[in-house]
Amino acid sequence: MNFDWLFLFEISLAGIGTGGLYALTGLCFVLIYKATRVVNLAIGEMLMIGAYVFFAFAAGMALPIWLAILGAVIAGGLLGALVERTMIRPMLGESPISVFMVTVGLASILVGLVELVWGANPQRLPEFLPDDPVMIGEAFIASKVFYGFLVAALLVAAVLLIFRFWRGGIALRATASDQAAAYSMGINVPRVFSLSWTFAGALAAVAGIVVGAIGGISPVMGVFGLSVLVVVIFGGLDSVLGALIGGLFIGLVEAWASAYLGGEYELLVTFILLVLILMVRPYGLFGTAEIERL
Amino acid sequence: MRIGTAPQTYAADQALFDTRTQWTWLALLGLLLVAFPFLVNEYWLYMACLVAINVASATGLNILTGYTGLVSLGQAAFMGMGAYTVAALEARFGTPALLNLVAAGVVAMAGGAIVGIPSLRVKGLYLAIATIAASFIAHFVFANWTAVTGGTAGLSVPPARFFGVALDTSFRIYWLILPLTVLMVAGAANLFRTRIGRAFIAIRDRDISADVLGIPLLRYKLLSFGLSSFYAGVAGGLWAYFFRVVTPESFPLLMSIFFLAAIIVGGMGTILGSILGAIFMTLVPELLKFVVDWLPFENATVALSPVRTMVFGALIVGFLIFEPHGLAEIWRRIRRFFHLYPFRT
Numbered sequence: 299m300n301f302d303w304l305f306l307f308e309i310s311l312a313g314i315g316t317g318g319l320y321a322l323t324g325l326c327f328v329l330i331y332k333a334t335r336v337v338n339l340a341i342g343e344m345l346m347i348g349a350y351v352f353f354a355f356a357a358g359m360a361l362p363i364w365l366a367i368l369g370a371v372i373a374g375g376l377l378g379a380l381v382e383r384t385m386i387r388p389m390l391g392e393s394p395i396s397v398f399m400v401t402v403g404l405a406s407i408l409v410g411l412v413e414l415v416w417g418a419n420p421q422r423l424p425e426f427l428p429d430d431p432v433m434i435g436e437a438f439i440a441s442k443v444f445y446g447f448l449v450a451a452l453l454v455a456a457v458l459l460i461f462r463f464w465r466g467g468i469a470l471r472a473t474a475s476d477q478a479a480a481y482s483m484g485i486n487v488p489r490v491f492s493l494s495w496t497f498a499g500a501l502a503a504v505a506g507i508v509v510g511a512i513g514g515i516s517p518v519m520g521v522f523g524l525s526v527l528v529v530v531i532f533g534g535l536d537s538v539l540g541a542l543i544g545g546l547f548i549g550l551v552e553a554w555a556s557a558y559l560g561g562e563y564e565l566l567v568t569f570i571l572l573v574l575i576l577m578v579r580p581y582g583l584f585g586t587a588e589i590e591r592l
Numbered sequence: 593m594r595i596g597t598a599p600q601t602y603a604a605d606q607a608l609f610d611t612r613t614q615w616t617w618l619a620l621l622g623l624l625l626v627a628f629p630f631l632v633n634e635y636w637l638y639m640a641c642l643v644a645i646n647v648a649s650a651t652g653l654n655i656l657t658g659y660t661g662l663v664s665l666g667q668a669a670f671m672g673m674g675a676y677t678v679a680a681l682e683a684r685f686g687t688p689a690l691l692n693l694v695a696a697g698v699v700a701m702a703g704g705a706i707v708g709i710p711s712l713r714v715k716g717l718y719l720a721i722a723t724i725a726a727s728f729i730a731h732f733v734f735a736n737w738t739a740v741t742g743g744t745a746g747l748s749v750p751p752a753r754f755f756g757v758a759l760d761t762s763f764r765i766y767w768l769i770l771p772l773t774v775l776m777v778a779g780a781a782n783l784f785r786t787r788i789g790r791a792f793i794a795i796r797d798r799d800i801s802a803d804v805l806g807i808p809l810l811r812y813k814l815l816s817f818g819l820s821s822f823y824a825g826v827a828g829g830l831w832a833y834f835f836r837v838v839t840p841e842s843f844p845l846l847m848s849i850f851f852l853a854a855i856i857v858g859g860m861g862t863i864l865g866s867i868l869g870a871i872f873m874t875l876v877p878e879l880l881k882f883v884v885d886w887l888p889f890e891n892a893t894v895a896l897s898p899v900r901t902m903v904f905g906a907l908i909v910g911f912l913i914f915e916p917h918g919l920a921e922i923w924r925r926i927r928r929f930f931h932l933y934p935f936r937t
Contacts, residue, residue, distance in 0.1 A: 385909055388913045392912075392916070396912050396916065398717055398720065399912055400908070402908060403905040403906065403908030404905060404909060405905065406849075407905035407906055407909070409898075410899065410900070411898070413901065414898035414899065418898075524724070527721060531718070531721060562736065565728055565732070566732045569728045572721070572722070573725050573729075576718055576721070576725075577709075577713055580713055
């Protein structure tokens with residue numbers, strides 16, 4: 299048997315590239331979950347909105363790329379803040395399932411909005427990533443995937459630093475670990491809620507731009523969010539480390555599955571993995587086990 | 593408490609309908625349902641059949657989600673199992689329609705029991721996500737088990753036959769769908785007057801307490817999944833007979849969300865809620881069509897599909913925020929107003 303190691307290596311690189319984006323989006327998800335305990339199924343759709351706003355700025359209004367990215371990030375942040383204020387805040391104290399369903403409804407609203415404004419057909423984002431192929435050793439990797447991964451990695455690092463050292467980040471971590479204690483220490487918890495959604499919205503917009511640059515944008519690109527759901531379940535809903543490792547791992551598994559089994563197996567393998575994780579370690583690899591009290 | 597109802601026995605207290613007035617209204621409703629196909633045109637008859645199928649499936653989901661508290665986003669997948677069972681049996685063996693429908697229910701029930709297994713380990717959101725996984729796996733099976741399901745092309749279904757009459761129009765199949773739906777809804781309503789139904793409610797309210805009280809969680813959770821999927825399977829079978837073609841794309845995740853939305857909008861944990869919710873959610877897109885047709889815009893019809901999607905999402909969000917008990921609660925308020933009319937308004 300002469301196994302094609304180079305092929306495996308190239309596939310794995312591509313998988314890690316996608317995995318970086320999963321990790322970034324997973325980070326948005328964990329950010330929201332840690333601060334507000336909301337499982338946000340609409341994360342894929344928030345990604346999509348970011349990509350479409352970028353598209354509108356860059357292709358529609360022909361702004362320079364950096365300005366368009368900035369605009370999309372601001373729009374994503376505003377969207378996050380708006381959603382938190384109008385939909386999530388009124389649901390405070392309701393059962394997690396109800397809040398989850400609110401985000402399902404939100405996803406539907408966002409998809410409808412995008413179709414209404416930009417139409418149902420897929421679009422291409424203007425090219426802005428360097429186009430020369432990247433070689434690592436002998437392995438070829440598509441430049442977009444490579445630079446996408448680079449962007450994701452940089453952002454993840456930036457976010458981790460921010461939450462380590464910035465006051466707001468510390469407030470967020472304090473709220474996540476004990477809400478009542480955070481309140482009594484004078485942290486404005488409602489504002490932390492807003493902050494986490496705003497931040498996640500802005501990050502999701504960047505992730506959306508990169509995902510859109512690689513695969514094009516369409517109203518169904520929110521499906522990306524379903525893979526991210528698997529990522530965060532795998533890593534643990536409230537674990538940043540889990541989202542990063544889970545993202546890379548799921549990216550790899552999906553790449554292998556679609557290369558060796560065929561494209562239609564990609565989602566199947568992902569979801570079988572999900573069921574297995576739920577059966578064995580429901581709170582994920584690094585998540586906190588929930589203790590139930592009567 | 594209403595005037596004129598003073599139950600003397602436990603049985604009378606448990607009765608679903610306790611006054612003569614209610615029975616009169618019910619009889620009128622029954623008459624209306626029987627007369628309905630003779631009064632309306634083909635379009636409304638088509639809608640009525642669709643509504644009845646959705647009512648059956650939503651009732652099933654309400655048993656699981658509304659009464660047992662296990663959130664499922666796999667209802668469409670179970671309907672798919674039922675639909676494929678009917679399609680395969682009807683096309684290959686030509687067995688009687690009623691037998692096929694029961695088989696559809698049983699197959700979906702088995703599927704539901706399998707999908708329900710994670711519910712022993714996880715609950716709430718995690719369970720909802722596990723059922724999403726199940727529905728994707730089911731979709732994969734539908735699309736790739738070509739020998740039975742016909743692959744991505746799907747199967748076409750011959751019309752159901754009763755005593756040599758082919759039920760190939762909305763008018764004819766109405767007489768198959770409606771009685772079955774009524775039967776299933778009545779069955780669900782009565783379920784919650786029995787030991788099993790009360791066990792479901794106990795599990796919903798606090799599963800650990802229910803366990804302590806001696807309700808075997810394993811058995812009852814799986815039973816709830818099984819019953820719910822049985823309803824979905826029969827509804828899916830009716831769906832197959834109604835649309836007469838079954839493809840893997842017929843039962844997307846969005847359809848599962850539709851049913852969950854229907855019971856949220858209708859009212860979780862009430863039978864009336866599943867009926868009202870299914871009717872409402874099926875008819876709103878159609879009403880939107882009339883509204884869009886009526887609007888004086890040039891290309892208003894292009895906007896129809898996205899507007900529907902948005903309204904669908906807005907209904908879920910709006911009901912959860914403003915009316916969490918759903919249409920059934922609104923209905924109850926209206927009724928109360930009339931019960932107490934001159935004395936309290």
